[in-house]
Amino acid sequence: MAIINDRELHEECGVFGAFGIPDAATLTYYGLHALQHRGQEGCGIVRVKNRVFKRIKGEGLVTEVFNEENLTTLNGDMAIGHVRYSSNDKGGIENVQPFLFMHNTGDFATAHNGSVVNAVDLKKRLEDNGSLFHSTSDSEIFAHLVKKESNDQDRLNAIIDALNQIEGAFAFLIMTASKIYACRDKHGLRPLSLGKFGDGYVVSSETCAFNVVGAEFIRDVEPGEVVVIDKNGLTSVDYTKDKHHNICSMEYIYFARPDSDLEGTNVHTFRKKTGKLLFREAPPIEADVVIGVPDSSLSAAIGYSEESGIPYEMGIIKNRYVGRTFIQPSQELREKGVRMKLSAVRSIVNGKRVILVDDSIVRGTTSRRTVRMLKQAGAKEVHLRIASPLITHPCFYGVDTSTYEELIGAKFKDKLEKIKESIGADSLAYLSPESLYEAANNNCELCLACFTGKYPTATYQSIHDVNKI
Amino acid sequence: MAIINDRELHEECGVFGAFGIPDAATLTYYGLHALQHRGQEGCGIVRVKNRVFKRIKGEGLVTEVFNEENLTTLNGDMAIGHVRYSSNDKGGIENVQPFLFMHNTGDFATAHNGSVVNAVDLKKRLEDNGSLFHSTSDSEIFAHLVKKESNDQDRLNAIIDALNQIEGAFAFLIMTASKIYACRDKHGLRPLSLGKFGDGYVVSSETCAFNVVGAEFIRDVEPGEVVVIDKNGLTSVDYTKDKHHNICSMEYIYFARPDSDLEGTNVHTFRKKTGKLLFREAPPIEADVVIGVPDSSLSAAIGYSEESGIPYEMGIIKNRYVGRTFIQPSQELREKGVRMKLSAVRSIVNGKRVILVDDSIVRGTTSRRTVRMLKQAGAKEVHLRIASPLITHPCFYGVDTSTYEELIGAKFKDKLEKIKESIGADSLAYLSPESLYEAANNNCELCLACFTGKYPTATYQSIHDVNKI
């Protein structure tokens, strides 16, 4: 029984919060459901009612962990929630968020999306000062940093102090008995947006959740900002002056839902534009059909088709009923052509010259399989067009790009020909970093570390170690 | 807790069989998974091994009912399987197929997709002759018609005899200890195709399952044909000379997976063509974007976009993680804009004149909701384009079009203006029946009964009754 994991890249988690809204937990349920693509391994919701915290969390999808019966017990007008991705080796219910902490100065809950690069150092220091950790999550570190203050004003100062000690990429929600604090890292690597719902407020990793719950988008939480949401509305505090708009480009390229807006640019629109730019940049090629790899590459494929005039077709289909667990085809069946998720449409690709648009290549395994599948279905030629640059460096901000050695772009650096051969495509082209900027309307700087090795944050030993390999 | 049911039209079931293939049940598992869109309420597989039948069936998706442990117990080189759609009122595990019958002349299993129009009469006659029914399924009738013969040749004659007594739409699989019989109704209303897998054979309601398991398409089972699959390969017998190619047009328009081929025409290609023809036929309209209702209308929308030159955008998103059960938003939350499955993308439709392409309108409820959702997201105009004709008559061949009175096309017959108003669209246009033929390459007649009232089969009392209403 395999746990579904159909993406080569993984990011950790999505967060959602609701304040001043009747049945805030129910709204959070719908919000998390809209963020489910950011993490399918576990989820949880904490609500506050009359200053009492109550949490339900579990492993599985939002629709699996929550049901009408248990959701009903989470009534109250404040809630935060979390969806979690976890690699197999560091799972377990204790890492499923939100975390809930008991303290004589006031209980609090936290939910966190991202990655703290100086976690090891911080943890050691905290333990030396009396902390004891239950989980391996970075989120718990943050809780220990902010725990000690005894009144609401002090709490904000403690949070600001804590945020200044953390280096990394994150969107952070902290809920006390009366407030939700929404924090975003100073590089703006992870997205976090504010919305209005009736008389209350919502905060979400992506704006798609606002579309789903019918909330009105207000604005993004700014890099380096803490937004305090309480009965007085929204209060903004900058926890640092060192602020940047380096949103992770993979959010645009791959992670985010196409109906989300990041830094003011719609993700589908971004992707469609990368498809158009890809056509313009890449060497011209004669072809019969343009095909995208579902689902994240469809927008780019449509853009390529519109720009090139080559018709867009559904040459690859994704099964909509792949549940969270399924029976993996055996090696023998895979070789005979049994496929669980993606299948090529013979009557569309047979005898055709195919432009295959994909969003990115990580290890190359998936691309190789996809190209082979198209050829087995009769495609005469398969020209692979990647709507992002070559990934050459690992990510330290929560994107699970496996190890450095596994990156096909690191192995075969500057050697497009070898990658093309390894994958079995008839031609291969990547998008330039410049075009990514253009697709994002040049209104943010974007983090391109995985393409360029230029990491926006201070670098730590662990990072150097990995880079040296 | 609602059971997911996001389609206004329902058809009953899909079938898959495998003969002469090691681990035939496992292949059937993947085949059924590819047919999951045809029925999500229940599923089952029966295998034969050394003449012993073993069945596992259950309520739920293929990935829910089967796991490695129970699938392993179904080893053997012959199997048939079934996915079932059931309306709420006639559910229950006893109606989940395949059925398995014990008989001193040889046990046998059956799986069936479709609807028998003379079921009531047949059942009465069979009961008078000693039959006793466990289920309300038409499939059991068929089993009683063929049960009595004692050797393989007689069995075939019994099946032929039985098929001639049945009036309706069906694809039928019968598995004895040594053979699979694949039968298709004489009107060809339901699809059924044959494929080759290694040294063995597969048979499936749709060819998409062949793409998924890596089988090679041989040909469709013909209307009025019984194909006997056994150790001698394929043997074809016509059970009647009265044969027609009236495949259900809704299979093209809505039910089938876009990667299936029906009567030689790919479904996505068909739909894309309807989109193109729809643009040509419908009154010209100025618009900014073309949007399709996911998933079944996306191909038509892309066709419309290609033909019109108006860009295709992802203005409506479907949540991929809607499980089989979920918590329905309360009326209050729905009014506030909370949506579970489809959401409009504000940044794409805001201020835009939208061409909304949908495959069909049944009761109109969904269309009304979709149009309202787009307007709430800021769409300036919504022009609804339906890639099929107006549905005016109920179906008696397994498509659940609700009752006659509920059909918005029956209520407001020939009154497009009223339907447009009821739905709240700024304009409305349907495709002509002629264009459906053209989209199907004019190589089959298509059953258009739901659009025209011309039923291809003999009509029975129950049909007349309904028509009169």
Next chain:
Amino acid sequence: MAIINDRELHEECGVFGAFGIPDAATLTYYGLHALQHRGQEGCGIVRVKNRVFKRIKGEGLVTEVFNEENLTTLNGDMAIGHVRYSSNDKGGIENVQPFLFMHNTGDFATAHNGSVVNAVDLKKRLEDNGSLFHSTSDSEIFAHLVKKESNDQDRLNAIIDALNQIEGAFAFLIMTASKIYACRDKHGLRPLSLGKFGDGYVVSSETCAFNVVGAEFIRDVEPGEVVVIDKNGLTSVDYTKDKHHNICSMEYIYFARPDSDLEGTNVHTFRKKTGKLLFREAPPIEADVVIGVPDSSLSAAIGYSEESGIPYEMGIIKNRYVGRTFIQPSQELREKGVRMKLSAVRSIVNGKRVILVDDSIVRGTTSRRTVRMLKQAGAKEVHLRIASPLITHPCFYGVDTSTYEELIGAKFKDKLEKIKESIGADSLAYLSPESLYEAANNNCELCLACFTGKYPTATYQSIHDVNKI
């Protein structure tokens, strides 16, 4: 993962019915729960409401298959239910009762406890006349025998006719839209009792269910009797004049709950008396403590203790939390002494001469294990006293005594010494058949076939075959 099966003897099933009682299905739930010891593999309830039948059934315990949500859907004032034991090889949801049959003369449901000895012949004849079987259960045969009549009076005649064709041991409930028919085999092999609950009636395999639901015991259904329960109350019909009171002695010795009364004798009282008689009959022995094997032998052990004056102690404990599934200790752990269900109490048996009272010996495996366990816990001597005679013949009436060869009493017939040695006891004694009669107050004849080979029913080929071995 093992399915619990802690008994060497198995009987198939228990039945319960309720008529004229609001929420009859809920009462049936509690009734079945009280009969759970008669079958743990599956259970089901069918109710009638306004002539409409509805059924829920499943594999597992009553508390696993039913919950408040699904039980609520079974409202109505008539219901029958069933708990099922099944050996591993003939399981499956299709054999779980009650069965529900659709027929134009009126639907009906059946629930059945027992075994039909002429099943093979009947099935063949029925199939020749048009019957088709879904299950391997004897219960379905009976349904086919009674199906054809079209009015209520005819139905009774059909039932009487059917009962006269069946040879075997059974308690049978048939529920039509307006009546429950309660039938008992003419030998009275299986128990079935009638009770009053408010203005309505209940019928149950054992009277313990009456204690549990607060019903008042009326009387047993008599051997060869059909009791019709309908709005006119109870109507009694004898379907044959050939009637006997040969209740299965194993019902007293082992199967029934101690709080049930069979043929007017309480089961605990019966067992206690066998303990007393066992002391009187068996050779006198010096001992320190009397211990019973939980749970079925505790009454006999207490009787032995009272009669002998040797104190009764809890020297063997049964874990109350053995669920339906558990992890079987590996062979290695078993050898090291790991036990899941029964454990000896060292501080009670250490250094003691133990009288170990058990109800019966089938294959001898369990007795051997129990004796060894006591010795490992320090028992100086273990004197095994069996509160029933030596089992020498297989049963054909629903008691699963394994095959003839496996019976230690068949293998070592008349060789008590060899059985004693094989089991490792220091002495061994059985009860005489006469004492069984005495314990039952001599008011019924008892079936002693497994002890004597004298079968009360006509014998069929299959029986002879087995006996010859």
Next chain:
Amino acid sequence: MAIINDRELHEECGVFGAFGIPDAATLTYYGLHALQHRGQEGCGIVRVKNRVFKRIKGEGLVTEVFNEENLTTLNGDMAIGHVRYSSNDKGGIENVQPFLFMHNTGDFATAHNGSVVNAVDLKKRLEDNGSLFHSTSDSEIFAHLVKKESNDQDRLNAIIDALNQIEGAFAFLIMTASKIYACRDKHGLRPLSLGKFGDGYVVSSETCAFNVVGAEFIRDVEPGEVVVIDKNGLTSVDYTKDKHHNICSMEYIYFARPDSDLEGTNVHTFRKKTGKLLFREAPPIEADVVIGVPDSSLSAAIGYSEESGIPYEMGIIKNRYVGRTFIQPSQELREKGVRMKLSAVRSIVNGKRVILVDDSIVRGTTSRRTVRMLKQAGAKEVHLRIASPLITHPCFYGVDTSTYEELIGAKFKDKLEKIKESIGADSLAYLSPESLYEAANNNCELCLACFTGKYPTATYQSIHDVNKI
């Protein structure tokens, strides 16, 4: 759906540990299963393998949380486990033990049975010094007290230091990468015993688990002792000189399994003796049968029967198949006599004068229900005999005796007549505290606080508060 909770008194938890034993977690599974009566709400096991900790825990019974698949992943030769009872209001997976803590000086796990009376003060002080709590469990406090030391010798000192700060009743297991520390409170309120299994060691809340896994009892952990179990065997350290043998008398009377030995006295033997003493002490009464309330009062009832010569009968039966969840009978059905767990046996009690032996009375509700049930089944007289003294004071050591006001013995103090009337018994007698000592062979002092109000530990504000009420 009710969660089963058929006891009026509750204690929190049981612990089991295994060191130096292949597949220590599997042995712990069987050990916990033997301790299941001490807690059914949740359970967990942590193992160490090559210094790596791995935990599985969950809500439910041992047989529900663990299966062969997940237990297999816990291989290794050290493990500790826990079964948990939790009142409904403070449940949740975060309180299910063992706890597992990450620390740079070495990870460790803890499992704990009992109650810390100075928890509030300790928690405040720890939080002021940097601790942050995830759960409401006392066990976490202990972990924070011991966390800081960096080598094994220091660890022992830290544990000793921590134990001296805790006031209360407890058995505590701490597992580091190489050792298990087994600690018992200085009053000896909770039991904890050591056993030998092959070349390794086991430690358990009750010795019944040794019987079950085939381990050899070595000795009890002494009050105020820490036993260090590591590759050098057992090392004993007294953490205090202030040591007492005040084992909780309720362990004997009610909690422990009858096959456990506490402080050298077998629990069944203790109970049987209380039954004998109860007969001698209580006013003589003419009666026909002695009946015990299953399961905890059966030993005392047998003792009473043996001493009085009045026959012991099974007049009340407990259903063995009450699962963890079941459908509670409605008020209406309860009034009609529907019972889920206990039922009276009419044929045994009808017309009889009954001695009903019960172990204790807390709120009186259960006794009242039981007496009424016997009278409804026809008992002429019911004489209630309680095999322990009148409970007049709440417990602060982990026994959930509800609030002070709910104690029928507190309300009606010294007013036996009123309790008798309230319960509806024909006579009522309690055992004297002196007889409890005698039953325990006078070899320990016993904690009788709930009978006498004399608490063995220092008393804290909270205790005074409750007493004053």
